[in-house]
Amino acid sequence: MEALILPYLLFIDVLLYSVFFVYAFRKKKLIGIQLGMNISQVMGGTAALLSGIVLVLEFPFHFTLITVVSTITGILTGALFGLLFDYQTFLAGLTNGMIAGLMAPMIGSALDMPGQVVWLVHGIFFSCLVLIMIFIQRS
């Protein structure tokens, strides 16, 4: 994995998250309680996973600091998406982001072939985003 691509990928992810947050904020009235819970869990988990893996591949010598940063990223994303709906969705997104953020740098530093796994995680994130968009349109 070239070190050149990773900052651009991180920038694109942050951009996609903010665009999707504005989209979900506008469609807040349409989304039911079940879909809201799943949205907050998926968004918190993938944010923590992406930030953990990409940051550990970018700076391999700061493991503890990156664990703290990715955990806080997951907590903030899950809590922000959860606060759109309910107190229970807030709690679920927060804890899911926390657990995924504590685990993600470990995966990133134990990787054998980092390039493929980075693309795999981004593929999972994009497909989750497309699926959530489809379900919001349907509801």
Next chain:
Amino acid sequence: MTLLLLVSSWNMAGLYSVYRAIKKKQLIFDEHFTAALCMVVTMTSSFFMGLFLKMVFPGWTLFAVLSGVFISWKFSSLLRSPAKMNGLYNGGMGGMMGTMLGAVVQNPALCKITAESAAEIEMLPLFVACLYAITLLLVRYSLRA
């Protein structure tokens, strides 16, 4: 290690007070609240218990995992049957992941962590304990409301 023992005994007291509060008010919860509460409490507390027991008793890995399953079983047996399945699954998963994090903290070479950052990895269990205390505070706040 002394600090970790202090923080974890504080967290155990918090967990017991959450258990008492759920046991007292278990009849007035609705379905959605039950599922969310079961997932949140069992996942975080079995993660913390796995990590803490792996740090204190390094040889007893199976004991650390099974304690997570035991906590989730105690909590989910208070609630209704679909939440029971959810709680058992999340508890087993959280116990295994906490044990994994404990093993990495004890032996950083497992994850190819370099020697510079291996010195400060001892701070990670305290960070997890602080996060767990904040989560328990939020859960207690939602139970009072």
